Amino acid sequence: MATSQSSSSAIIFAIGAVISAALLSFGLTESVQNFRSFDRVVEVKGLAEREVAADTAIWPLKVVRAGDSQSTIYEQLDKDVQAIRAFLLVNGFDENELSVSSPNVLDKLAERWATEDVGFRYTGDQTLTVYTNKVEQVRELRQQLSELGKKGVSLSGNAYETQVEYHFNGLNDIKPSMIEESARNAREVALRFAEHSDSQLGKIRTADQGQFSIYDRDSNTPHIKIVRVVSTVAYQLVD
Template identity: 85%
Template sequence: MTTSRSSNAVIFTIGAIISAGLLSYGLSNSVQNFRSFDRVVEVKGLAEREVKADTAIWPLKVVRAGNTQNTIYEELDKDIQAVRAFLLVNGFDETELSVSAPNVLDKLAERWATEDVGLRYTGEQTLTVYTEKVDRVRELRQQLSELGKQGVSLSGNNYESAVEYHFNGLNAIKPSMIEESARNAREVALRFAEHSESQLGKIRSANQGQFSIYDRDSNTPHLKIVRVVSTVSYQLVD
């Protein structure tokens, strides 16, 4: 009986030692894996392209003032037809032109009006060019004095007459720019791993930032900068 109890005690002790060893190994291995998993470097990769605008929106506003409404409407219509003819003879199509309704203001009808308003009526109307002929727009803007010589009264408001330049070809360059930003991010991560005497492991997470398009500078709004930043997290291993 005593011998049996002693044998059981020995077996129990041996089992406890083995279990403790396995548990210790498992915990040690888990800690090492956790530390390895926790070593992460987050880097950003930039890709930029300079592109040329492929669409232009050019508003040409004519303005008139007078003492009779009929005169204002007639002069606005005459000016708009002159602007239209000028554009058509210089390479634009009817499909690229649109004309707004005329807007005529009676100054005496305003709440703040007094008898001394000068010319009673002012009117304006806009012809807008929507085109892909960006270079032609830029060239023709330098020749607007020809319309002035014809008696056309164009608005001198720089804001209202400013040309909008847009780039609509983003989808065509997106894949290559995403690839470039990811490649640049990896190069940064590789240099970091090298300096920390580690190796680059698998990607933990990746985030592609939004594309942004803006003017290269205020003097050349027809030239755009397309930019994207990708953020990538890599695991570092020994």
């Protein structure tokens, strides 16, 4: 009787072990399949670009003078700045759009390595800067600077120092639509990839909105800007 009970227990134990092993195998198989499914990810990038016009201009107008009298240099600089101010005001700019730097006068004989043969002893410069949203007026009026020259105003010929800076400050107004566009473009790329790989697009795993960049369209049109953003999105692929 004891032997019969032992045999029954052994059989029951064996059956239980087989069932347990089968369940464990099934569970492992499902886990691996789920893991592989979860691990199938495609990462894509979506680009959005806009061409926009600059909405702000910073225009420095620098006058330079040279001579042997310091007081004369200051007088000439002040006269030049006042002539530029009048020129700008009569052409549609406002007083609050103009700012003037302090005059900078250099005594060349006071320099460490100066010699008696320095030509004019004093040189001076002063800058009037226009900060405005009247971008087109700046572009048009720059073509008329010869009028100041005809009045005896000594403008600096240094192209770098007198270069106009054009800026676009309306980024916040177009950000939402550009982010939406870049995300939509990224999804279209992911959908095409899923189609070619006989998969379906699942949920978003990760998403990264790149930084916005603003740059000149080209060197000849700095008043026209290109705004660009690239979004990176990772999607899960499912069967």
